[in-house]
Amino acid sequence: MEKHYNKLLTYAYNIVGSYEDAKDLVQDVLEKYITMDKSSIRHESNFLIKSTINHAINFKTRQSKKEVFGEWLPEPVSFDNADAKLIRDETASYTMLVLFEYLNPKERAAFILKEGFNYSHAEIAELLDINTENSRQLLSRANKQLKDSKYSSYSPHLGHSFETVGRYQKALAQADIVELQNLLVDDIKLSADGGTKVQVLSGSEIGKTATATLLVYVQQHFLMGKTFTFQFFNHQPAACFWEHEKLHNCHILQLSEDGLIQEIYSIVDPDKLKNITKLSHI
Structure with a gap:
């Protein structure tokens, strides 16, 4: 079997x-x-x-x-975790x-x-x-x-991903709303999933100003002092925020070909994060 x-x-x-x-x-x-x-x-x-x-x-x-609190989002998977049993090339991207x-x-x-x-x-x-x-x-x-999805097939270059996520995390840490807006497409959409245990915004936030403002608020009230790592989930880059060795929140990003962030999937549901481990080389 x-x-x-x-x-x-x-x-x-x-x-x-x-x-x-x-x-x-x-x-x-x-x-x-x-x-x-x-x-x-x-x-x-x-x-x-x-x-x-x-x-x-x-x-x-x-x-x-x-x-659920917020919007139901899929459970992210890291192919770098030793116990991941999915076939990498046959697993759908997170956006799909x-x-x-x-x-x-x-x-x-x-x-x-x-x-x-x-x-x-x-x-x-x-x-x-x-x-x-x-x-x-x-x-x-x-x-x-x-068919109308603008996210159908683009996979960002690894260097592109590192640069964008690095700038994203730095802008968050510095509460730099202007820099965050520079990283987002005009119709950026942020969706959050708190599962049945963590209360998050209901529905989705759309637009550069509203999304950047919300991200800074979340950073200052819930992510301050958390350790940051860059990881990939389901073929897509993510900013991860850790409390000791426990993943507290991850932002999985959909990037455009020019490196702008088209969509942010914020997973806070502890049941969907409990099996993800921090990579030792990051």
């Missing part, structure tokens, strides 16, 4: 957006598979993938209305996981299978128990929802 685990976990995580929940879902699938009659199963891998995807879809459907929240679970699964894993519509139809025309319709609806 171990040979299947990482791939199944990657499928589940891309669909549900939670590493902890993905692990539980895959564990459920594998435990049931071990005890079942396998005489009619022709292809073990396909069976496990189908079971995992459908289990993840059902879970996501049940969890879609979960109440956020955009997936605009899709229903089946649209999300169809898009991931087609665009992320290069499945044919016939293969998607078999996995989702639908016909090929339904698969095409799901993909078409997903693409229509995502």
